[in-house]
Amino acid sequence: MTSLSPLLKQATPVIVDHAEGSWVHGTDGRAYLDFTTGIGVTSTGHCHPRVVEAARAQVGSIIHAQYTTLMHRPLLELTEKLGEVLPAGLDSVFYANSGSEAVEASIRLARMATGKPNIIAFHGGFHGRTVAAASLTSAGTKFRSGFSPLMGGVHFAPFPYAFRYGWDEDTAVDFALRELDYVLQTVSSVADTAAFIIEPVLGDGGYLPTPPRFLDGIRERADRHGILFIIDEVQAGVGRTGKFWGHQYSAATPDIIITAKGLASGFPISAIAASTELMSKGWAGSQGGTYGGNAVAAAAAVATLDVVRDEGLVDNARVRGEQLGAALKALQPEFPQMGDVRGLGLMQAVEFTTAAGEPDAAAALAVQQAAIDQDLLLLTCGGFGNVVRIVPALVVTADEVEQGVQRFAAAL
């Protein structure tokens, strides 16, 4: 008998029977409050009726056309809708299936457009598991070790991780910007650097919001040195942070934006957007793929963007995120192992530390596991594995947030 790969490491023992909104119903008959959302993917909740209907209708019309061979209506509609939310000037879109593929596409584009080899990424960043994407990733050695050599030309600069350093945000940002200049003057010269890449909120790296002033500082250096600025919105985008794009807490705008995950509520589709001028320097057959921009996924993405707009989900993410963050902070005095509570919108996290202030991965894992007994699904993350991340659907209600926090406290 064939079995699943022994390498499969499942964070929970739950086998899903069906799911709806913020709830997952297991084959064990239990209803779990899902604060994992397929790692930030099921943005409109599980099986939102409008997304289900759009996908169903599309399956009966055309499933796959391969869009560099045959264009289909959902992709044209999606492109038009993305145009309403993309930062000004990013008027050209390329589609793929996953976040990693889109990250790869952005790197290919940056290198081809600039003719320069190097990319500067940041400590704790996560950009995916394919070889180029893993090369940009430093959210944990597990994403890198064992399959070297990775792609060359990648250099890392520090991220302003204020809590870890025991600094205030301004001090951490000043330090990180000075270090970035140092990296530019030493290991990756300006003349060789094609792009900076960063997430607006470090995802797998520990749910660390990137301070707006840091994003502004990177933008300023990108302009000064003629380096492209890539913002990876794969996890933070499509409303999750309480703004449509996570980087919109700062004034900085990207030259290339990457989106995936929440874009289609669970259907695999990703995209990069850039100016037409930039995009035209990186195409020429270098980008593409069999399944990218699939018609059913595109139809689901169109429905998702409609639901996000019609149901005010960006605002809901902000308001429910504030509720969640405040309720978690209120638990801190009682549970000193909750070293830091932080987040933006519905990307909230608790970083667990020992009495000596060291990362406590065992505590994070214990809480995540204990939460399952409370019918609450959570994930861990962070370079040290000591962060519990809380990633509800954007449709989460005030009552569900309250229930989630009560269950979290019981797990603690």
Ligand code: PLP
């Ligand atoms: N970029 C970010 C910020 C992510 O969070 C992820 C996935 O978690 C990726 C890229 C890679 O996306 P995928 O897993 O769809 O390849």
